[in-house]
Amino acid sequence: MKDQILSFLKQLADKVKPSIDKGVHFGGHRLQVVLASIAGLYWNLSPQNRHRLRLAAFAFAILSMGIVLGRITNVNRNVKIEASDKALKVEKSGILELKLPGVKLNPEIYVFQDAEKVQVPVDIKVPGRLAFNAEKSKVLSARAPGRVERIYAFDGAEVNIGSPVVELYSPEFISAQQEYLLSSKTAKVLESSKTMSDLLGDARITQQAAANRMRNLGAGDGDIKSIETTGKTQANLVMRSPLKGVVVKRNVEPGSAVSSGDVIATLADPKQLWFLGNVFEQDFRLIKPGQKLVLQVEAYPDKEFVAYANYISPAIDPQTRALLIRADIPNDDDLLRPDMYASAKLTTGMADAIVVPQTAVVRIREMRYIIIKVGDEVYRRLPVKGYDLNNKTFAITDGVEPGSRILAEGAVLLNDRFAKQED
Structure with a gap:
């Protein structure tokens, strides 16, 4: 069928072209001959092919009409594209301010709390390991x-x-x-x-x-x-x-x-162990005998072991540049083993800080951020400084003023909005 229609169109073009070239000289008689030839070609087709040709002609006519109407109605008018209602403001200090007009946060997901300063312990991290108590071996x-x-x-x-x-x-x-x-x-x-x-x-x-x-x-x-x-x-x-x-x-x-x-x-007595920790040079001045150590080991991430420093080495290790401290660790429940790696927090004093749950802290690489509410529909993401008090709370020492409305839960979700606007 396709070959027959193409053949018909080719014959039609061959008939029409001489007429176009010489139509100015021959007048209406020549046109009648051409039309008769076209009609002959059409009627020589089978009824099925004639039907298909009519459909093709009808579709071509509709397409041509659409193109003509489009040309007529195109007036080159400007189309107004509404901008997003959400706007992000970036400050030089790294603070981001996000406006969400008409957006109401679900209070069951996004929970705010007032920032209040409280006294918290100042800790330093002391890596080390456990060992048998040499006095009990x-x-x-x-x-x-x-x-x-x-x-x-x-x-x-x-x-x-x-x-x-x-x-x-x-x-x-x-x-x-x-x-x-x-x-x-x-x-x-x-x-x-x-x-x-x-x-x-x-x-x-x-x-x-x-x-x-x-x-x-x-x-x-x-x-x-x-x-x-x-x-x-x-x-x-x-x-x-x-x-x-x-x-x-x-x-x-x-x-x-x-x-x-x-x-x-x-x-050796497995009920009596030592913690041998390394304190780095910048923290030497903060160490005193009798200070409290709170230990954690990988085997029991949710459990804390308390000890008190009873020995501070008189010299530093020339290779590690660290000062050795030691503390007795009772092991009555037989949970600990010698040569376990342990990380201790050593309390060196007290300081003012704003305590928030860990869910309020957004961690991006080495930076820590929190989100506060500054208006009905305005939120700010602030870089803060501080440290982990434990697995559940974080102490903010700088970056937030008391009285601020801190997003305590849902900070990661709202930060996604900041990230999308920032991109």
Whole structure:
């Protein structure tokens, strides 16, 4: 069909063109011949194609009429485009002022509060880590050469004062027992003779010296009393825990040989920890013993641990350029672990500030902003300075005057309007 219509139009153009070129010379007779030719071409088409051609001609006529009417009615008049009612004013100080004519904020979403100055603690941040309290930790070490025969408490085992930890075979310990046993028997013999009181005193001194030697090797008072009562020496030395806590690290294996001074195990009390914090140079002058520290760890982001500084290093670390401070941390609920990273807030004094909820603060990169209401339909976004009091409140130290109407809830939503106008 498409090819037939195009062929028809081409034939029509071929017929019309000579007539246009020579129409001035031939007059009406020539025009009649052309029209007759066009009619012939039209009637040679099939009825269906003639119908389609009529539709195409009708559509072309309507399009032409629309173009003509558009030309006639175009008067080049100015079209008034109404500007937005919302206007944003930007000040050199970075303050933005937004007008929302006719816009009423939903009081259930946007909640305002009056700015009031109150006394708040002035804190500095102190990063650090937790560690075992060295005053509550002990190291078991071999006090004479020997061999490890048995281990009673492995890593992580809980021990009480006097609990056996390891058993050692030590020839020096056996020699000390025999010396004590001999001096004890000699003292008993001399006690029955009233004429040898001088020798009895010497025997008692020898007996006490032998007992002290056994204690220095790691024997307890119970071990010494057992030898005196039974009259028999022990084959091995049982080394016992000097505190209540856990075995933090074991350094020997059963059957291994140890020399005098070798570390056998490290014991500590997990209920008593230290916080070791680093205070930077600009804050040195603010630090004093006894100041309160409020610690937070990543494992318990909603929980705070309170401690008090009890040690300030007399020198700074030459590599970190920080001053070490220390505080005792009770761990009665067993939530904390040594080597946990912790962040502490150290209270250095009190200051005036305006306290707002965290929902009132708009955070854009390193800047902090709040929004205040200055009129029925006018709002301002102000840059402020301050710090987090906790996870729920923020202390504004500069940027807002008391009595201002601060947007406490919904600040992020209203800030989106500021951002759209700013763009």
